[in-house]
Amino acid sequence: AAHATNVICKTEDFRFTRGVDLVKSYHVPGAQYFTSCFCGECGSPTARVTPERGFAVVPAGSLDTDPRVRPMTHIFVDSKANWFL
16 A cells, blocks of 8 residues: 655745645544645645645655655655655
């Protein structure tokens, strides 16, 4: 099974370039912070922006281009983008 790789950045360093109107979210009942964000059309994971905590969690597989950052760790890597060393 594949495991997600995320890029985490400051909220001010992130912006959607298109499709933000399609983003849906699900807050896990009883969880203090955990919310899952996904495309309302295809169900793919999307960025979860948390302004009150100051960061965005972006699924690396949703990026169209090289994010110009490299992983700090390799954990459970089944498959990866060509820029993921």
